[in-house]
Amino acid sequence: MHVTHIVGARPNFMKIAPVLRALRDHEGVRNRLVHTGQHYDKALSEVLFEDLSLPQPDANLAVGSGSHAEQTANLLVRIEADLLETRTDCVVVVGDVNSTLAATLVAAKCHIKVVHVEAGLRSGDRRMPEEINRLVTDQLSDRLYTHSRSADVNLRAEGVSEERIRFVGNVMIDALDAVRPRVERFKAAEARGLAPGDYGLVTLHRPSNVDDPDQLAEIFAALDEIACDLPLLLPAHPRTRQRVQEFGIELK
Structure with missing residues (x-):
């Protein structure tokens, strides 16, 4: 076949x-x-x-x-x-x-x-x-x-x-199961001073979320509030990174 x-x-x-x-x-x-x-x-x-x-x-x-x-x-x-x-x-x-x-x-x-x-x-x-x-x-x-x-x-x-x-x-x-051993060896969070279980992971790339400047600014404002209590790790998608720069959004 x-x-x-x-x-x-x-x-x-x-x-x-x-x-x-x-x-x-x-x-x-x-x-x-x-x-x-x-x-x-x-x-x-x-x-x-x-x-x-x-x-x-x-x-x-x-x-x-x-x-x-x-x-x-x-x-x-x-x-x-x-x-x-x-x-x-x-x-x-x-x-x-x-x-x-x-x-x-x-x-x-x-x-x-x-x-x-x-x-x-x-x-x-x-x-x-x-x-x-x-x-x-x-x-x-x-x-x-x-x-x-x-x-x-x-x-x-x-x-x-x-x-x-x-x-x-x-x-x-x-x-995920297949790459887990490699990911765990990479220790991306620990390299940024974050302990396992003590931070949140954010993914953000959908056009409906990142292509509108007001919507994106509102999302980051909410993330800033959350980050006051829980550190957040955001692997930046190329689209998101481009929009942040284009819209002049400042990350705290």
């Missing part, structure tokens, strides 16, 4: 790594990894592939950035060309980025089976591009692998048949 895994953004790599590890030793399964290039930073990609023990991609489509329409259109064209050139029985997609949506659309129109890992996740907010990607991907996928029972409920509420849904657990936890 030929399986093509199509990923394009940093979170995708983390989610696909445990899937590839699980399938690597299955007799009769031939895996092919396609990197769409939706997110591409040479240094960061190299670190991710090394840390996650990912094989080098069999193809890099080098789509790059652009508006949602531009990027999705380019993804559709390049993914279609790739799938028409290579024989595959199944396409595996993960998460909810534009690469996920485009790969699903192309595979469905080429009559190739689609498996969506992390299906059924919902925010209820259709202003989020990711929410649209989730809804369309789940309607077109043949197999929906969910990370939680609440995701199963979401899919049933949308009319998805029971035989298409499989609760498999959270692959992000699998990815």
Whole structure:
């Protein structure tokens, strides 16, 4: 069986790594990894592939950035060309980025089976591009692998048949378990004078949170208040770092 895994953004790599590890030793399964290039930073990609023990991609489509329409259109064209050139029985997609949506659309129109890992996740907010990607991907996928029972409920509420849904657990936890020994040796918190269990970890990168200057300033004001009682560690996403500088927000 030929399986093509199509990923394009940093979170995708983390989610696909445990899937590839699980399938690597299955007799009769031939895996092919396609990197769409939706997110591409040479240094960061190299670190991710090394840390996650990912094989080098069999193809890099080098789509790059652009508006949602531009990027999705380019993804559709390049993914279609790739799938028409290579024989595959199944396409595996993960998460909810534009690469996920485009790969699903192309595979469905080429009559190739689609498996969506992390299906059924919902925010209820259709202003989020990711929410649209989730809804369309789940309607077109043949197999929906969910990370939680609440995701199963979401899919049933949308009319998805029971035989298409499989609760498999959270692959992000699998990815965390795989890198935990290396992370613990790194001691990032201790290097900043923080004791284990005595600080909070903040992630902040969603466009709805960081692209509006008033919203971002309000979030950081709240974090400043929290930090008075609990030290916070914020690994700065490139998008967040850029917006902080652009909006002139001062961090205390």
